[in-house]
Amino acid sequence: MRRLTWFNATSLTLGFAFLYLPMLILVIFSFNASKLVTVWAGFSTQWYGELIRNEAFLDAAWVTLKVGLFSSTLATVLGTMAAYVMVRGGRFFGRTLFSGMIYAPLVMPEVITGLSLLLLFISIGLDRGVFTIVLAHTTFSMCYVSVVVSSRLVSFDRSVEEAALDLGCTPFDAFKSVTLPIIAPAVISGWLLAFTLSLDDLVIASFTAGPSATTLPIKIFSSVRLGVSPEINALSTIMIGIVAVGVVTASLVSKRMIMRQARDEQQAVHT
């Protein structure tokens, strides 16, 4: 059954062309010498030069990076705690409400999340800036982290945890020395997801950022609203490049780890 018919080959080719051609065009035209973005006028890297000299973009990039690092780290800690509570917590008061609050932000339209957080910050008199964006991003990305981590917590063998407890570990020690190493890959991918979500977010950041803090998506959005700009093409190319290198490296590393694990297991069986 697993054979590549002409139909499957065509749909895969067309499908992946559809997914990748727009980004490819963007990358190619970031090296265009002309300011007219749809007319090719020779190879040039001038837009990258202008991008680097543009202070506003650099500032925005720095703010975005700061927000991303803080919020994803905080979200990973909170999300892992929440996942642990959901999977291992047993029954406690308000459990249904808790799980509702974990899943609701995943389906909530961004405009509503942004609006509600802004109204909160204003009504408690919190000045908007980097800090409020971090709070907002942490809140929605901790839910994604907790979904990723809890799926790993559900699937692994609980008896190793119980063994640690039987051997005299406190629950906290058992978590630290048994559970955490096992769920570590999920925690790491949760962090990466939270980081990407934070770097990517326009709507929630627009609501919760005051005039003092501008993130990269806010800056990009305000400059492309009026049309295509070659500087944004250059910026997009850099971002696409970083993601592509990151994802390909991560998948190669995890592939190698899986292969090594399989080999170790085989050796363990043979000896």
Add this chain to the structure above:
Amino acid sequence: MSGLSDRLRGLVVVAVPYLWLLMLFLVPFGIVLKISLSDIALAIPPYTPTLDLSQGWQGLKDFFADLDFENFVWLTQDDLYWKAYLSSLKIAVISTFLTLLVGYPIAYGMANAPDEWRPTLMMLVILPFWTSFLIRVYSWMGILSQEGFLNQFLLWTGVVSEPLTIMNTNTAVYIGIVYTYLPFMILPIYATLEKLDASLLEAASDLGCTRAQAFWLVTAPLSKPGVIAGCFLVFIPAIGEFVIPSLLGGSRTLMIGKVLWEEFFSNRDWPVASAVAVILLMILVIPIILFQRNEQKQREAEQ
């Protein structure tokens, strides 16, 4: 001693994320609900009444007496709003259907690809998800515009004699939604197709089915849970979408996310913006519950 500190640690593990979500998720909703019942005012913050606890019980009573459903009545009277809700629903339905049409063959092709290709194909589907959503929408601006690549290509091949107007229309919004949400459609369908037992198709062909018949009688019904999940994953976020209609859509593209944004940032009418948000949430509750049911059913079927 250690029993006590363990219990304390356990309490902290529950309490910290719980309080965080209460404070930054549930309380803000209460505030949205409250402001949706308030009136617009030329003040800071721009609505009345504001809760003044220094007035004691009387202040609290006055506060509740001043809340009303005026903004919701206003939403039903001004046809901009219900037109925007209906048009959001229409755009979400059409683009979900289009995403299914584009996504199903890709998922099918992936499920039938040689085994050693599949991890790579899987990675290629997920990769766009890691790149910026904003940039993926933006990339279509240069393609769809009057002098963009699509028109250049069509004119060059002679398919059309005059450039098509796609940018700033609903068509551009459909293309944008299909493009950005395609991975959400492909992945659940691929997951069901991959698990499909090939011997069922062999049985169908032994019993005299053609390939097309076998597809309709075996593959399509068995992939239904994936199709439903994929449709919800596209439909639910598409309704409240803001970035795609504001970059690719025109001034005549009405979507509720955009209306809310403009009500808040341009008109500075916070009470109406809050009322728009409350109604949007009520509309979304139905598909979200249906989606949850579908997931539950699938989980039960797997056990």
